[in-house]
Amino acid sequence: MSSCENCVIRHMALFADLQHDDFELIHKPITEVTKxxxxxxxxxxxxxxxxxxxxxxxxxxxxxxPDGSQRIVRLLRQGDxxxxxxxxxxxxxxxxxxxREAELCQIPREVVEKLNKETPRLHSQLLSRWHSAVKRADxxxxxxxxGSSKSRVARLVIGLSDKEDxxxxxxxxxxxxxxxxxxxETTSRIIAEFKRDGALKDQGKNHFWADIDLLEIIxxxx
Amino acid sequence: MSSCENCVIRHMALFADLQHDDFELIHKPITEVTKxxxxxxxxxxxxxxxxxxxxxxxxxxxxxxPDGSQRIVRLLRQGDxxxxxxxxxxxxxxxxxxxREAELCQIPREVVEKLNKETPRLHSQLLSRWHSAVKRADxxxxxxxxGSSKSRVARLVIGLSDKEDxxxxxxxxxxxxxxxxxxxETTSRIIAEFKRDGALKDQGKNHFWADIDLLEIIxxxx
DNA sequence: CGAGGGATTGACAGTAATCAAGGGATGTGG
DNA sequence: CCACATCCCTTGATTACTGTCAATCCCTCG
Numbered sequence: 205m206s207s208c209e210n211c212v213i214r215h216m217a218l219f220a221d222l223q224h225d226d227f228e229l230i231h232k233p234i235t236e237v238t239k240x241x242x243x244x245x246x247x248x249x250x251x252x253x254x255x256x257x258x259x260x261x262x263x264x265x266x267x268x269x270p271d272g273s274q275r276i277v278r279l280l281r282q283g284d285x286x287x288x289x290x291x292x293x294x295x296x297x298x299x300x301x302x303x304r305e306a307e308l309c310q311i312p313r314e315v316v317e318k319l320n321k322e323t324p325r326l327h328s329q330l331l332s333r334w335h336s337a338v339k340r341a342d343x344x345x346x347x348x349x350x351g352s353s354k355s356r357v358a359r360l361v362i363g364l365s366d367k368e369d370x371x372x373x374x375x376x377x378x379x380x381x382x383x384x385x386x387x388x389e390t391t392s393r394i395i396a397e398f399k400r401d402g403a404l405k406d407q408g409k410n411h412f413w414a415d416i417d418l419l420e421i422i423x424x425x426x
Numbered sequence: 427m428s429s430c431e432n433c434v435i436r437h438m439a440l441f442a443d444l445q446h447d448d449f450e451l452i453h454k455p456i457t458e459v460t461k462x463x464x465x466x467x468x469x470x471x472x473x474x475x476x477x478x479x480x481x482x483x484x485x486x487x488x489x490x491x492p493d494g495s496q497r498i499v500r501l502l503r504q505g506d507x508x509x510x511x512x513x514x515x516x517x518x519x520x521x522x523x524x525x526r527e528a529e530l531c532q533i534p535r536e537v538v539e540k541l542n543k544e545t546p547r548l549h550s551q552l553l554s555r556w557h558s559a560v561k562r563a564d565x566x567x568x569x570x571x572x573g574s575s576k577s578r579v580a581r582l583v584i585g586l587s588d589k590e591d592x593x594x595x596x597x598x599x600x601x602x603x604x605x606x607x608x609x610x611e612t613t614s615r616i617i618a619e620f621k622r623d624g625a626l627k628d629q630g631k632n633h634f635w636a637d638i639d640l641l642e643i644i645x646x647x648x
Numbered sequence: 649c650g651a652g653g654g655a656t657t658g659a660c661a662g663t664a665a666t667c668a669a670g671g672g673a674t675g676t677g678g
Numbered sequence: 679c680c681a682c683a684t685c686c687c688t689t690g691a692t693t694a695c696t697g698t699c700a701a702t703c704c705c706t707c708g
Contacts, residue, residue, distance in 0.1 A: 267568045271646050275568045292557045297564070327549055334556030335514045341563035342519070346489045346497045349571045350607050353664065377687065385572050390664055392688055424493050575696070599655065609697055614655055 208234060208309075216283030217257050217309075218316070218333070221325045229319055232312040239308065245286060245300035252290030254310045258282055261306025264379065265298035276382045278340060279303075285333055291316060303375050348384055351426070356384045357394045358423040361404070365414045374410045398422075430456060430531075438505030439479050439531075440538070440555065443547045451541055454534040461530065467508055467522035474512025476532045480504055483528025486601065487520035498604045500562060501525075507555055513538060525597050570606055573648070578606045579616045580645040583626070587636045596632045620644075 208219050209227050219226075236259070239245070245256055245263065256263075263280040277298065280286055289297045290313050319326045347359045360383060365372040374380060377388040377395070384391065398404040403422065405413040430441050431449050441448075458481070461467070467478055467485065478485075485502040499520065502508055511519045512535050541548045569581045582605060587594040596602060599610040599617070606613065620626040625644065627635040 267564060269568060269572060269646075271573075273572060275572045277564045277567050289557060289560075292554055297561065324546075330553060331556065332514055334553065334560065335511060337560045338511075338556065338563060339519065341560060341567070342489060342499045345499050345563070345567055345571065346491055349567065350491060350495055350497045351493075387665060388686090389666080389688085392686095393664095396688060424491075610654090611656085611698080612696060615657080615696095618656060 211309075213257075213259055213283060218255075218285055218311075218326075218329055219319075221329055222319070222323065223325065226319065226323045226325060229322055230315050231318075232315050234312070234315065235310050237308050237310050239302045239306050241302055241305055243302045245302070245308070246296045248296055248299050250296050251294050252287050252296045252313055254312055255285055255287040255290065255316055256300075256308045256310055258284050258286070259307040259309060261302060261308075262304040262375075263306060264301050264303045264382075266301065266382065267298055274382055275385060276379065278337070278344065279383075287313075288330070288333055288337070291320065291330070303379055304373070353384065353386045353390050354394050354397075355423050355426055356386070357391060357398075358403075358419045360384060361395075361398070361412075361414060362416060362419050362423060365416060365419075367416060370414050370416060371407070372404075372412050372414045374412065376410075433531075435479075435481055435505060440477075440507055440533075440548070440551055441541075443551055444541070444545065445547065448541060448545045448547060451544055452537050453540075454537050456534070456537065457532045459530050459532050461524045461528050463524055463527055465524045467524070467530070468518045470518055470521050472518050473516045474509050474518045474535055476534055477507055477509040477512065477538055478522075478530045478532055480506050480508070481529040481531060483524060483530075484526040484597075485528060486523050486525045486604075488523065488604065489520055496604055497607060498601065500559070500566065501605075509535075510552070510555055510559070513542065513552070525601055526595070575606065575608045575612050576616050576619075577645050577648055578608070579613060579620075580625075580641045582606060583617075583620070583634075583636060584638060584641050584645060587638060589638060592636050592638060593629070594626075594634050594636045596634065598632075 208214070208217075208230070209222075209224065211217055211219070214220055239261075246252065246254075248267070258280050260282060263284075263286055264276045265278045265280065265286070266274050266276050268274045286300050287296060316326070320330065347363070348356050350356075357380070360380065361372055361374070364374060374395070377391045380395075381388045381391045395404065398419075399406060401418075403415045403418045407413055430436070430439075430452070431444075431446065433439055433441070436442055461483075468474065468476075470489065480502050482504055485506075485508055486498045487500045487502065487508070488496050488498050490496045508522050509518060538548070542552065569585070570578050572578075579602070582602065583594055583596070586596060596617070599614045603610045603613045617626065620641075621628060623640075625637045625640045629635055
């Protein structure tokens with residue numbers, strides 16, 4: 205139960221700043237769950253029973269418009285938390301779906317609420333989580349929803365790339381489209397074009413080598 | 427200095443939950459400033475000396491891309507706070523510009539930092555501010571950056587409308603375009619079309635009567 | 649009255665959506 | 679093991695929308 209204290213990703217987790225005694229306050233089980241691509245964490249409007257920290261994999265948060273069109277508003281990766289909004293208001297505000305096989309810590313909302321009440325050491329983590337959510341939302345808007353489709357796809361690929369070894373795992377064209385607010389066909393065409401131009405080289409299973417410099421040029425023109 | 431305690435918009439202000447003694451902690455002057463349309467509160471990257479609560483008027487927060495294109499990422503109105511990010515990191519993260527004459531309370535960052543350290547009653551306000559910033563960022567993306575230009579303009583007009591008396595103050599076509607990620611010409615054409623179709627009726631100076639029901643229909647089709 | 653800035657409109661080019669069809673990989677059942 | 683179905687990606691043809699460039703209009707201000 206208090207294995208959180210020894211968590212390998214604790215330095216980037218919600219509980220990073222907690223001290224030994226704080227973990228005594230946890231009186232409900234925190235369980236580790238694995239979910240496969242396509243599985244759901246929770247749906248918009250449901251009462252939030254759990255928060256989730258992402259240990260590995262990728263989660264998408266989506267919202268729908270009345271006409272049924274959907275938009276992915278954020279991606280969560282290692283160290284990120286899903287369901288924070290339930291600390292302010294019990295209902296989840298997004299559909300949370302796994303888009304790359306994920307290991308998660310499922311934390312009862314009550315645990316976080318209790319810690320938040322009783323130890324000040326959670327406050328700054330919570331504030332900085334919210335802050336980073338806003339920052340990313342703003343960047344999402346300016347970088348991924350502004351300019352031509354081609355620029356936006358290029359920016360998204362850069363954002364999904366590992367700059368060290370110049371590789372990049374992409375998601376389905378449909379998800380990429382929902383991130384950018386364009387159709388799957390447009391996304392597919394542009395990625396195919398990047399492959400023809402040598403900006404991306406296929407390494408199988410949506411895994412690519414990426415010419416970041418070239419993509420940067422594409423991202424900033426047109 | 428402690429006139430904050432009697433502020434007429436205190437119920438919606440950052441200091442809503444503070445108690446009498448808390449106001450004793452304020453040892454730097456909070457000043458009320460008025461700014462005209464076009465004036466700037468702060469620029470991205472500057473060290474944040476002040477936070478601002480909006481008493482009246484409208485502030486836009488913008489970000490720029492390397493190629494110079496700009497995007498308005500949020501609007502702040504009565505009760506909203508500009509510059510919250512400086513509590514996490516000293517640099518402002520946007521350009522904050524007045525787009526409708528505004529009265530603001532200019533609060534030294536140190537004041538908020540001190541209150542945040544010394545009284546728990548500010549925490550929940552801060553969390554709920556961040557929460558609402560994220561919620562609005564998400565809605566901005568799904569409602570104002572998804573679908574056809576026409577739908578998006580319609581949604582924006584609805585969002586800017588006073589539902590009581592069916593009126594609406596718009597901003598310059600350029601600002602509306604920067605909110606939606608479309609050109610000023612496109613925005614102008616669509617608003618002109620709304621006027622021809624009777625969805626909007628001009629009442630002078632960017633002030634309109636709005637047929638909300640009709641706009642809702644337009645927002646959800648096409 | 650003229651200057652200037654924003655709003656509107658037109659013509660046209662370029663981009664992206666739509667509708668439709670084919671290709672390629674994976675997995676299942678015969 | 680192969681045939682077939684399925685799912686996703688890709689591509690083509692066409693249409694519709696939006697951006698671009700340019701001109702005009704309107705209002706306010708000096």
